[in-house]
Amino acid sequence: MKRSLWEKSGRYLLPVYFVGVLLYLLLPLLLVIPMSISETRYLKFPPQGFTFRWYQEFFASAGWIDATLRSLLIAAASAALATAIGTAAALVLSREGSKAARAAGPVFLGPQVVPVIILALGTLLVFSRFGLYGSLWGVALVHAVLALPFVTTTVSGALRQTGDTLARAARVLGARPHEAFWHVTLPTIRPAVISAGVFAFFISFDELVIALFVMGQNETLPMRIWADMRHDLTPVVAAVATLLIVVTFAAVFMSDLIQRRAQRRAG
Amino acid sequence: MSDGVAMPRDGKGAARGRRAPLSSLWLLAPAAVLFLFVFILPVGEVALWSVQGEAGLSAENYEAALGAGPYRTILFGTLQLSFGVACACILVGYPAAYFLASRPPRNRTLLLLLILTPLWVSVLVRTFGWIVVLGREGLVNSMLIGIGAVDGPLQMLYTRGAVYVAMVQVLLPVAILVMFSTMTTINRSLLMASRILGASPWRGFVHIFLPLSAGGAVNAWMLTFVLALGFFITPALVGGPKETMIANLIATQITLTLDWGLGSALGMVLVVAGFAVVGAIALLFRRVTGLSGHGGSR
Numbered sequence: 001m002k003r004s005l006w007e008k009s010g011r012y013l014l015p016v017y018f019v020g021v022l023l024y025l026l027l028p029l030l031l032v033i034p035m036s037i038s039e040t041r042y043l044k045f046p047p048q049g050f051t052f053r054w055y056q057e058f059f060a061s062a063g064w065i066d067a068t069l070r071s072l073l074i075a076a077a078s079a080a081l082a083t084a085i086g087t088a089a090a091l092v093l094s095r096e097g098s099k100a101a102r103a104a105g106p107v108f109l110g111p112q113v114v115p116v117i118i119l120a121l122g123t124l125l126v127f128s129r130f131g132l133y134g135s136l137w138g139v140a141l142v143h144a145v146l147a148l149p150f151v152t153t154t155v156s157g158a159l160r161q162t163g164d165t166l167a168r169a170a171r172v173l174g175a176r177p178h179e180a181f182w183h184v185t186l187p188t189i190r191p192a193v194i195s196a197g198v199f200a201f202f203i204s205f206d207e208l209v210i211a212l213f214v215m216g217q218n219e220t221l222p223m224r225i226w227a228d229m230r231h232d233l234t235p236v237v238a239a240v241a242t243l244l245i246v247v248t249f250a251a252v253f254m255s256d257l258i259q260r261r262a263q264r265r266a267g
Numbered sequence: 268m269s270d271g272v273a274m275p276r277d278g279k280g281a282a283r284g285r286r287a288p289l290s291s292l293w294l295l296a297p298a299a300v301l302f303l304f305v306f307i308l309p310v311g312e313v314a315l316w317s318v319q320g321e322a323g324l325s326a327e328n329y330e331a332a333l334g335a336g337p338y339r340t341i342l343f344g345t346l347q348l349s350f351g352v353a354c355a356c357i358l359v360g361y362p363a364a365y366f367l368a369s370r371p372p373r374n375r376t377l378l379l380l381l382i383l384t385p386l387w388v389s390v391l392v393r394t395f396g397w398i399v400v401l402g403r404e405g406l407v408n409s410m411l412i413g414i415g416a417v418d419g420p421l422q423m424l425y426t427r428g429a430v431y432v433a434m435v436q437v438l439l440p441v442a443i444l445v446m447f448s449t450m451t452t453i454n455r456s457l458l459m460a461s462r463i464l465g466a467s468p469w470r471g472f473v474h475i476f477l478p479l480s481a482g483g484a485v486n487a488w489m490l491t492f493v494l495a496l497g498f499f500i501t502p503a504l505v506g507g508p509k510e511t512m513i514a515n516l517i518a519t520q521i522t523l524t525l526d527w528g529l530g531s532a533l534g535m536v537l538v539v540a541g542f543a544v545v546g547a548i549a550l551l552f553r554r555v556t557g558l559s560g561h562g563g564s565r
Binding site: 014015017020021022024025026027028029031032035042043044045046081082084085086087089092093095101107108110111113115116117118119121122124125126138142143144145150152177199202205206208209212213218222225226228229230233237238241247248249251252260265 | 291294295297298301302303304305306308309311312313316344348360365366369376380381382384385387388389390391392393394395396397398399400402404406408411436439442460462493494496497500503504509513514517518519521522523527530531532535537538542
């Protein structure tokens with residue numbers, strides 16, 4: 001009796017439960033999409049009618065577009081920096097048994113363990129001391145630190161998987177270290193570097209708390225969404241949210257595809 | 268280790284002495300510099316501000332933050348809420364992680380991707396989704412009224428329940444991922460062996476799988492707890508004034524009252540309290556598992 005109940009629960013109950021968890025995670029996101037084409041000015045479910053008005057309002061508003069461009073610029077700079085620096089660090093960190101790697105590994109996880117609000121506060125204090133308040137480049141630097149642990153873990157994972165036999169062979173055959181990196185190592189870890197870059201981009205693009213503390217009048221897209229959600233909660237937010245969901249999902253699945261294709265080629 | 272022919276070339280230690288270096292330690296330098304100036308320096312600055320009084324070094328900010336009054340209440344409220352959210356993440360996530368880990372690797376990747384995708388969507392957008400679901404004219408209310416279960420809309424937004432539901436949803440993928448990666452390292456033949464020796468699947472689960480996956484659950488708990496402590500967006504958007512968390516309080520101190528010293532002290536208290544709770548849990552776990560004989564099982 002007991003046994004069959006356990007086995008049954010494994011066969012039916014758990015999959016049903018899992019679908020429930022998936023719905024819990026994904027449904028609130030997907031419901032945002034129909035809200036963005038509803039005609040009502042306040043949020044009402046089910047959506048009424050059909051209109052692209054809120055998208056038009058987004059693209060016609062200088063405030064929204066400026067904020068979006070600012071966020072794109074910050075995210076691009078931050079992702080480029082984090083990917084370059086993080087990949088360089090991963091080359092050292094992935095070498096097993098090196099003392100530096102063992103010491104530095106956990107340290108780089110710091111930004112993930114300390115609440116972001118502390119970093120935001122500290123950034124404000126430092127920025128105001130050095131006159132960086134409202135600086136796009138300044139905030140890009142901080143976002144790069146947030147993304148750094150992610151880049152190093154992704155890239156050093158790929159480096160460990162491919163091993164350094166080929167790069168070493170290149171060195172033996174006379175290639176300089178940077179040549180071995182460009183022509184041998186980088187092509188094998190490119191998918192990991194790309195996906196690390198994509199995620200570093202989104203870490204910055206979605207980041208609100210630090211930007212809120214130090215950007216002042218130079219509103220970023222999350223700051224603009226935040227202000228709108230706190231005050232008027234217009235359907236324009238639903239339109240922006242829909243755009244963000246679509247772009248994020250596309251990027252995640254694309255970088256997954258790139259990685260999987262690389263794996264298939266390797267295996 | 269016994270295939271002696273390949274050893275000298277591929278083995279770890281043998282060729283280290285004469286192989287040409289592939290990367291120098293200097294490659295760590297840019298990351299270290301960035302880290303020093305953009306992480307260590309700001310956190311240090313917070314520590315510095317927190318002990319600065321009107322005239323030199325002083326504990327007055329900490330007295331204000333920890334003395335009886337609204338700040339202490341909010342601190343305990345934050346710890347309590349984060350504790351509850353972390354526990355809920357483990358309870359809800361464990362069966363899901365178990366299910367994932369017992370799938371064949373082929374369809375496991377897709378399911379894991381589905382679980383993790385929300386992680387990459389902005390917390391703002393995810394919280395907005397809950398406003399759509401729980402709002403006065405949201406999904407739940409319109410359904411309840413539609414089937415005639417209630418007469419008027421229920422107040423669900425701006426309550427503690429809404430904060431719980433939304434925060435657990437935001438943190439659940441992290442908890443599932445951590446527990447799942449521990450579960451995949453568990454040797455399934457142990458369970459098979461217990462079955463052959465006559466144990467029921469339930470017994471095998473309780474005595475083998477559960478103890479071996481407990482470490483992952485504790486790690487997941489600690490991570491979600493620490494992340495929950497710093498939550499700022501969700502409580503502000505779907506919670507009421509009673510759900511104010513330390514992070515929101517710090518933001519108020521910084522942007523409205525301009526009391527940077529007090530804000531810094533609150534931040535330091537948050538970090539220290541977080542590490543203290545995590546340390547205590549880790550210690551407790553080690554002691555308990557040590558006593559029951561499952562420690563160091565691998």
